Amino acid sequence: MRVATYNIHxxxxxxxxxxRRVARIHDLRARLHELDSDLIFLQEVxxxxxxxxxxxxxxxxxxxxxxxxxxxxxxxxFETAYGxxxxxxxxxxxxxxxxxxxxxxxxxxxxxxxALEKRGVLHCRVNMDGREVHCFVVHFGLxxxxxDRQLDALLEWIQGAVDPxxxxxxxxDFNDWRNALSERLCRxxxxxxxxxxxxxxxxxxxxxxxYMRDRxxxxxxxxxxxxxxxxxxxxxxxxxxALVPWFRMDRIxxxxxxxxxxxxxxxxxxxxxxxxxxxxxDLELIPGS
Numbered sequence: 001m002r003v004a005t006y007n008i009h010x011x012x013x014x015x016x017x018x019x020r021r022v023a024r025i026h027d028l029r030a031r032l033h034e035l036d037s038d039l040i041f042l043q044e045v046x047x048x049x050x051x052x053x054x055x056x057x058x059x060x061x062x063x064x065x066x067x068x069x070x071x072x073x074x075x076x077x078f079e080t081a082y083g084x085x086x087x088x089x090x091x092x093x094x095x096x097x098x099x100x101x102x103x104x105x106x107x108x109x110x111x112x113x114x115a116l117e118k119r120g121v122l123h124c125r126v127n128m129d130g131r132e133v134h135c136f137v138v139h140f141g142l143x144x145x146x147x148d149r150q151l152d153a154l155l156e157w158i159q160g161a162v163d164p165x166x167x168x169x170x171x172x173d174f175n176d177w178r179n180a181l182s183e184r185l186c187r188x189x190x191x192x193x194x195x196x197x198x199x200x201x202x203x204x205x206x207x208x209x210x211y212m213r214d215r216x217x218x219x220x221x222x223x224x225x226x227x228x229x230x231x232x233x234x235x236x237x238x239x240x241x242a243l244v245p246w247f248r249m250d251r252i253x254x255x256x257x258x259x260x261x262x263x264x265x266x267x268x269x270x271x272x273x274x275x276x277x278x279x280x281x282d283l284e285l286i287p288g289s
Contacts, residue, residue, distance in 0.1 A: 006278035049091035065096035083108030083122035113146035138172030167256030182234035197259035243271035
């Protein structure tokens with residue numbers, strides 16, 4: 001199974017000189033279908049925008065999740081779920097899931113931390129050949145304290161609604177450029193980030209540091225205080241800005257799968273579509289998980 005996550009920036013981006021806004025939604029659709037993904041976690045999806053319909057020629061009349069679910073040949077290839085996060089006079093936007101498998105249930109929750117920044121998490125239950133997989137589409141806030149509280153809300157939701165043995169995928173734009181959330185997320189619910197699974201930090205020195213960290217923790221000693229410069233334990237990918245990705249904003253966490261590969265799609269062509277680079281991972285469902 002192939003999984004992708006992508007912040008599509010509402011299908012509109014400024015041109016190279018930043019002087020005008022250019023609609024990219026048709027190019028986005030073509031490139032998304034070229035990925036041949038089975039599940040696509042999308043953020044900043046426009047459910048409606050009256051201004052864009054007036055401003056841009058050939059702007060889709062239907063919600064973007066429905067438009068993106070159709071191949072350029074107009075064949076409907078995905079089921080869709082949409083969760084509205086932000087509403088305004090001329091429309092609304094939120095998160096969406098595109099799935100080649102049946103979506104058997106969905107719920108969207110508002111996790112906004114303050115009135116100026118509307119954020120949400122979309123939960124979908126997907127029937128994958130008789131197995132139910134829980135998918136959470138995430139878009140966290142720009143402020144560290146907001147992200148901490150939003151992560152707590154997500155963890156509480158998952159621990160209350162998802163069986164600990166159930167297959168689980170959490171993907172989206174975490175805005176966590178300092179990678180401050182990964183370790184807590186992985187430890188609390190047993191997920192693994194796909195890049196950490198594919199390309200673990202295997203150097204001998206780092207393995208020794210991790211060993212010492214674990215032994216100190218068993219003795220009740222703070223490893224951060226005892227070992228200055230302790231490296232992050234979870235490896236994540238650089239996805240922002242798309243032209244020259246540097247910040248680690250987007251993630252795919254999973255439980256109950258084997259990670260076969262993970263990659264960041266970057267370069268000039270992708271940077272013309274959004275300010276984020278998409279992530280793609282190939283997963284194999286572990287029998288009996």
